[in-house]
Every structure is written in structure tokens, then in C-alpha cells.
Amino acid sequence: MSIFNSIKFFILVVFICILQHCAPSRYVKPLEKTQSAVAFSFGGPLIKFSGAPIPIPFSTLGYGYGLTDNVTVYGNLHSTSLLFANAQADLGATLHLYKKQNVFGITASPALQLAYNIRNQTGFRMWPSLDLNSYFHFNKKPSYVYGGINSWLELSKLRAHGDTQQRHLIPNLQIGYVIVKTKWQHQFECKYLGIGIPNLPGVVDYIGLARKGTFGIYYSLIRKF
Amino acid sequence: MKNYAAIFFIVFASSCLKLDSNLYNNDNKIKEYKFDAYTGEQDFILDASYDITSGKITLFTLASQAASESKATSIKALYLGDINTINSDTVILYCHGNKWHMDFYWQRAKLLAHVNGKHRYGVMMMDYRGYGLSEGKPSETGMYADVNACMQWLKEKGLTSERLVIYGFSLGSAPATELSANSAVLAPAKLILEAPFGSAAIMVQDASQLNMPADYFTDLKIDNAEEIKKVKAPFLWLHGLNDNFLNYKTHGEIIYKNYGGSSKSKFMVEGADHGEVPAKMGFDKYLGVLGGFIRN
Numbered sequence: 001m002s003i004f005n006s007i008k009f010f011i012l013v014v015f016i017c018i019l020q021h022c023a024p025s026r027y028v029k030p031l032e033k034t035q036s037a038v039a040f041s042f043g044g045p046l047i048k049f050s051g052a053p054i055p056i057p058f059s060t061l062g063y064g065y066g067l068t069d070n071v072t073v074y075g076n077l078h079s080t081s082l083l084f085a086n087a088q089a090d091l092g093a094t095l096h097l098y099k100k101q102n103v104f105g106i107t108a109s110p111a112l113q114l115a116y117n118i119r120n121q122t123g124f125r126m127w128p129s130l131d132l133n134s135y136f137h138f139n140k141k142p143s144y145v146y147g148g149i150n151s152w153l154e155l156s157k158l159r160a161h162g163d164t165q166q167r168h169l170i171p172n173l174q175i176g177y178v179i180v181k182t183k184w185q186h187q188f189e190c191k192y193l194g195i196g197i198p199n200l201p202g203v204v205d206y207i208g209l210a211r212k213g214t215f216g217i218y219y220s221l222i223r224k225f
Numbered sequence: 226m227k228n229y230a231a232i233f234f235i236v237f238a239s240s241c242l243k244l245d246s247n248l249y250n251n252d253n254k255i256k257e258y259k260f261d262a263y264t265g266e267q268d269f270i271l272d273a274s275y276d277i278t279s280g281k282i283t284l285f286t287l288a289s290q291a292a293s294e295s296k297a298t299s300i301k302a303l304y305l306g307d308i309n310t311i312n313s314d315t316v317i318l319y320c321h322g323n324k325w326h327m328d329f330y331w332q333r334a335k336l337l338a339h340v341n342g343k344h345r346y347g348v349m350m351m352d353y354r355g356y357g358l359s360e361g362k363p364s365e366t367g368m369y370a371d372v373n374a375c376m377q378w379l380k381e382k383g384l385t386s387e388r389l390v391i392y393g394f395s396l397g398s399a400p401a402t403e404l405s406a407n408s409a410v411l412a413p414a415k416l417i418l419e420a421p422f423g424s425a426a427i428m429v430q431d432a433s434q435l436n437m438p439a440d441y442f443t444d445l446k447i448d449n450a451e452e453i454k455k456v457k458a459p460f461l462w463l464h465g466l467n468d469n470f471l472n473y474k475t476h477g478e479i480i481y482k483n484y485g486g487s488s489k490s491k492f493m494v495e496g497a498d499h500g501e502v503p504a505k506m507g508f509d510k511y512l513g514v515l516g517g518f519i520r521n
Contacts, residue, residue, distance in 0.1 A: 123438030
């Protein structure tokens, strides 16, 4: 069917496709005041590889700090992108919009996604993004489940060759579970990426719904200090 | 500390990964060309009425050397027609796509040998370096050099620019457009692009949905959307409306729109995915459209 279609070439497109999908939600629930944390995340969209679904293994390393009990600021470096000489980072904050102590809360995480090609020293780009999540503690236990929406914004009016940029909002849905220990947290997340966006061109066998979007799975390990 | 950081980034900048080598989907595992006897995957298989007349198939080797290279690379080429009449024939130079080798594209070459009648025109195609039995590794400059080597061979056999039609399919649209825009050996009189590749930037942005620079991932310079502005030769664009790989809107339309000449035509094929244009169009209709374009 596709002349370009090959295992080797799919890698090229996959890497492009998931640059913006390579991390789970950051600090769904803010840290405590003056608390800091380092985080390592791993995961990406699910694709079919030799008939079996696998996540693309993208990784980030980051740091977060609790400014107050309700506001955590964070920054993350996208380590896989660095291998391609692209310095990519996200800088943001998680804010409590509502909370009922140890039961329920709603948070927002506005962030800036920054990227720059180190080798060519060109192509600085910035995309704002926003996560809105709500979390629930069952039986007031420290661990919690959460769900929400994440959106990336493309502000540019034009794309290559002066064509009009048709899509300005890339929405994603997520649900997750965070196992909270005294110093450690394990975060598991499933995303539905690119809601309503056709997952074509069909070089990659994404696992989506009705050929739209794709599912992604992620894991984060967080160490609090 | 600053020094360590600087060293870290210099190492990254000098040794970082690029995905360019992953672009080429070449198969060089075959031991021989089998053409009609080839049983691997093909887009379509023609019936016996399209068989090539005995004695009109010539497989040979060419030396291809880019200006930046110190030595030539040996590539394989195929000519369908009578070599002795190249000095008076019209020739279609077919630049194949990214997949595999000339065995895969044999049926397409046979089909082109029937434009405006069996063997009305000569047909030439080659395996780019690294493809099929051609030596070397695939590269963008190498691909242009390989097509130029074919033009040089045709020129030495007596072909002139006004009798050369160049046809680029998919990845082959890059050398076809490049050598129509910046002709060195011969200047093709007509350009046909089927399911063309717009540019690396379009590929990246289609995939990411964002206005993301191509050089985040590739050093590929293929930019048919810009090169086509220099092309003055009459231009025919064929594209499947269901092309799920190189979208006709994002890749094809910008090429058609940017064409710099005064004679262009297009044929959009309902229901055709990438590689399906001749079959979905119907061979007679396909040959008719090409025949009309070349004849006029």
C-alpha cells in the first residue's frame, strides 16, 4: 500500500508524532509547601509493532518545588529529544482550583513547551499547554486516581511554504493512578491522544478509536524531598 | 560546572542522532533481477498483452558520481525499447519510489512502454544507489547523481532535451523535480509527478500537526514545493484522493500551486491510496492521460 511504509521509516514519523505526547501529567496534586521532588517519566503512544501493541519509550527528567501547599512549579527536560539534538523542555505550574482535603480536588497545570535545535541553532518553538485534572482519594488513603484533559496550542497562523495552519488545538484525555508512599510516588497514566484527529497518514499503526487519535501509556517515578 | 555543561552540549551537538538514514526503504538483498518472473509483492501485475517485445529489454550498469564525490558508484539501469533509435525516439525517464527495487517497479515500466502504443516511446529506469543491485548507500545527492547519470547515458545515445519526459513517483518526485528545475545534462521537456513529496517540512508538520521545523529530525533538503517554482516545462500532476501517506492536499497541491511554468494539468484519482493511481484509474485511462499529455 504505502511506498514509504517500512519498519525503519515508521520510526521517523513516530518520533515526530510523539514529540508533543511524550510525558504524563505533571504533579496532578501539588507538592506541600517547600517540598521538592525529582521525577523520571517514561512512555508514549501505543502502536502496533509486529502485531502487538507497544508504547514508544520516551523519557523526561524533571524537578518540582512546592511554592505553597496549592502551587507547585516544575521544569522537565525531554531526554529522548536531546538525542536528536533538540533541546526540549516544559516549564509550568500546578495550581489547586478546588480541594477537599484528602478526598477530592481540581487542579490546573498551565505550561510552556519549548524546543530548539541545538546543532543547527535554529527553529526555536514554543507551544502553550494546559492540563485540567480532578483527583479522588478512596477511603482517604494517600494514593489517588485522577482524570482530566490536556491541550496543546499551536499559535502559528502559517505552516510550511506559507500554507495556513489548520489546527490550533490538539486535545488529549487522560486517566491515571498515583501510588503515594512517604518519599516515593509511582504514577501510571493512560492518555487518549489527539481526540478526533485522524491518525493518518497511515505510516504508523496507531491504536486509536475509529482511526482517530491514539492511546498512550506512561509511568513516572517521583522522589520527594 | 559551566565547562562540563558546555562539553556535554558540544558532544550532543556533534554526535546527535538524525533520522535521515531511516528515510530510505531500499532493499538490496536480491541476487538478480527477475522482472516478469518476480514473485514478490507488487502494486499490480499486468496481463500478457503488456509483455515487452523480445530484444527490447536492456539491463546495464552505469557509473554515477556526484560533484562532491571522489569516485563513481556503480548503479543498475534498465531500458525498454530500441537503444539504436534513442537518437530519434521520445524517452520517458522513470524515477521510482522509495520501496525496494526495479523488480517491484517492473510492471510500471512495462505500462509506460505502452503510452500511445506499444514501444511508441522508450522507457528508462534505474535503481538508485543502495537499491536493488546498485552499489553504494542511498543519499539525496546520490539519488540526483544517479538520475543525472541516466540522462548522460541517454544523451550519449543521441537523446535531446525536447524528447525527454521525466516521471517521478513518490520519492522519485525529488530527482524529477530537482533535475527539471536545475537541469545539468538534459532539460526535460515535460514533467510528470505522481503522488509527489512536497518537502521534509510538510512531512514533519503533517505528522506532528504542529508548525515544527523539519530540522528537528532531518537534514533532508528535498523541497519540491520550492524547486517546482523554477520549472517551466509542461507539468502533469497525478495523485490519489485517498493517499494516506503523501496527502494530496498538503504535499501535492502546494507543488501544483507553486509550479512556475504556464502549462499544467492534474488528474485526481478517486479512491486511490499511495501507489494505487494506475490501478484505480484503470490502465487504459492512465495510459490515455499520459499519452495525451506527452503528445500535446
